Amino acid sequence: MDEVATKIVEILRKNMKDPSxxxxxxxxxxxxxxxxLDLAVIVFDIEDTFGIEIPYNANEEVEAFATVGSVVERxxxxxxxxxxxxxxx
Amino acid sequence: MVTGQGxxxxxxxxVDKFWAALKSGACGIRxxxxxxxxxxxxxxxxxxxxxxxxxxxxxxxxxxxDKYSQYAGCAAREAVTQSKLDMPLKDNEAYRAACVIGxxxxxxxxxxxxxxxxxxxxxxxxHPLTLLKAIGSSASAHVSIEYGIKGPTFGVVSACxxxxxxxxxxxxxxxxxxxxxxxAGASEASLNWGTTRAWQAMRVLSPDGLWPFSKNRxxxxxxxxxxxxxxxxxxxxxxxxxxxxxxxxxxxxxxxAADMVNPSIEGASTAIQMALDDSGLAPSDIDYVNxxxxxxxxxxxxxxxxxxxxxxxxxxxxxxxxxxSMHGHCLGAGGGIEAVAAIKAIGENYVPPTMGLNEPDxxxxxxYTPNAGKDREVNYAMSNSFAFGGLNAVLVFGPPPA
Numbered sequence: 001m002d003e004v005a006t007k008i009v010e011i012l013r014k015n016m017k018d019p020s021x022x023x024x025x026x027x028x029x030x031x032x033x034x035x036x037l038d039l040a041v042i043v044f045d046i047e048d049t050f051g052i053e054i055p056y057n058a059n060e061e062v063e064a065f066a067t068v069g070s071v072v073e074r075x076x077x078x079x080x081x082x083x084x085x086x087x088x089x
Numbered sequence: 090m091v092t093g094q095g096x097x098x099x100x101x102x103x104v105d106k107f108w109a110a111l112k113s114g115a116c117g118i119r120x121x122x123x124x125x126x127x128x129x130x131x132x133x134x135x136x137x138x139x140x141x142x143x144x145x146x147x148x149x150x151x152x153x154x155d156k157y158s159q160y161a162g163c164a165a166r167e168a169v170t171q172s173k174l175d176m177p178l179k180d181n182e183a184y185r186a187a188c189v190i191g192x193x194x195x196x197x198x199x200x201x202x203x204x205x206x207x208x209x210x211x212x213x214x215x216h217p218l219t220l221l222k223a224i225g226s227s228a229s230a231h232v233s234i235e236y237g238i239k240g241p242t243f244g245v246v247s248a249c250x251x252x253x254x255x256x257x258x259x260x261x262x263x264x265x266x267x268x269x270x271x272x273a274g275a276s277e278a279s280l281n282w283g284t285t286r287a288w289q290a291m292r293v294l295s296p297d298g299l300w301p302f303s304k305n306r307x308x309x310x311x312x313x314x315x316x317x318x319x320x321x322x323x324x325x326x327x328x329x330x331x332x333x334x335x336x337x338x339x340x341x342x343x344x345x346a347a348d349m350v351n352p353s354i355e356g357a358s359t360a361i362q363m364a365l366d367d368s369g370l371a372p373s374d375i376d377y378v379n380x381x382x383x384x385x386x387x388x389x390x391x392x393x394x395x396x397x398x399x400x401x402x403x404x405x406x407x408x409x410x411x412x413x414s415m416h417g418h419c420l421g422a423g424g425g426i427e428a429v430a431a432i433k434a435i436g437e438n439y440v441p442p443t444m445g446l447n448e449p450d451x452x453x454x455x456x457y458t459p460n461a462g463k464d465r466e467v468n469y470a471m472s473n474s475f476a477f478g479g480l481n482a483v484l485v486f487g488p489p490p491a
Contacts, residue, residue, distance in 0.1 A: 035348070035350075035351065036292075036350060036351065036387070037291070037348075037349060037350045037351075039292075040290065040291050040292045043292065044290055055130075056292050057292055057293075057295075057307055057308060058291070058292040058293050058308075058385075058386070059293065059295070059306065059307045059308045059384075059385055059386040060307055060386070
């Protein structure tokens with residue numbers, strides 16, 4: 001796991017009932033017993049850690065939040081976009 | 090008995106205006122006007138339009154109060170005027186009257202502006218009235234001063250069930266003989282930058298609109314206002330020839346004791362059942378349910394299942410609607426404003442619509458009165474309030490006694 005993934009797993013563990021569970025990139029978030037409110041807290045924590053904004057609405061099913069790996073990918077792509085727009089400016 | 094009612098809503102101030110707007114399917118949700126939405130991605134809300142405390146002729150004390158107290162004062166005045174009670178109350182009556190006007194969060198905009206002055210603008214002190222404006226009991230205190238109400242006076246707090254709990258509580262005070270009458274309801278004026286930011290962080294708001302029970306619903310929309318009833322013991326009302334608008338017949342309240350945001354079918358359906366039992370009515374007697382209907386993914390399904398659990402086959406014969414589709418989610422005040430909608434439905438034999446319901450969620454399969462209100466004989470109506478924390482309060486109204 002790269003640095004982004006490691007940090008995200010750390011954030012996930014903080015919000016899990018049982019932080020000792022094994023987490024891989026393939027682990028579905030549903031396996032981590034994360035509920036909607038936890039997810040809002042996690043998204044906030046990720047935004048704060050990486051200085052980004054993640055569009056997320058708890059009322060909608062979002063594919064980006066299916067597995068740990070998909071969250072990491074989404075975050076990496078937002079970081080990438082921010083860098084690109086920063087370079088353009 | 091309900092002998093008066095008053096509202097301040099995003100659809101207008103005053104019951105007549107409010108009801109006309111509900112009948113026409115109007116929408117009180119608009120781009121935010123009262124504060125700068127810079128850096129917010131939620132930029133819509135149900136703000137009360139045209140509310141100038143001076144034009145509304147509020148007392149000097151209310152003019153200096155937080156907006157949430159001003160809304161309460163305005164709604165209470167309408168209820169008091171309609172009840173034809175002789176105000177201020179004489180001492181023999183004053184201690185026999187209650188004033189329970191709650192708020193989800195009180196004068197939080199006063200606090201926000203004060204903290205901005207202190208922390209951002211480096212001011213040395215806050216305005217001397219800051220504390221009195223902010224406290225969650227100031228609306229009830231102000232209204233008790235306006236009308237000389239000297240009996241039980243305080244605020245109730247239960248997030249989006251605040252008004253329904255307040256109304257239920259005064260109803261029980263009257264039934265127990267503790268008071269003869271009382272103002273009951275709630276007021277909310279928490280729309281500001283910080284509150285929106287906090288709600289935004291919960292990820293439950295829609296950036297577009299509030300479409301209850303719809304497949305396309307994507308969250309709720311914050312709103313503000315006040316909804317207040319004058320409740321009165323039957324003999325007391327009859328003796329003075331008061332206009333009786335409706336009878337408050339039942340109140341049920343439960344707590345899920347489970348989760349802060351995910352509602353339970355058990356908690357909601359038990360509250361509905363308790364309210365029915367309290368009213369002495371059978372499920373099949375209910376004609377109209379003013380649903381909590383917040384347009385969040387979880388509420389609308391949970392509420393639909395709860396209604397089905399209690400009403401069984403009759404669930405399909407109910408007219409249901411969420412008037413939040415028009416006035417937005419008025420938070421603590423919601424149950425008071427919606428109680429007025431239920432009472433008007435009885436008085437006018439008319440069911441207001443759920444707007445924005447073109448394609449229902451397959452899991453929401455009851456008659457939500459989509460997109461157009463309709464004439465229907467409404468004898469008995471129910472109003473549901475289900476709050477964060479799993480706090481449920483349900484009211485049942487019926488026609489004035491023959």
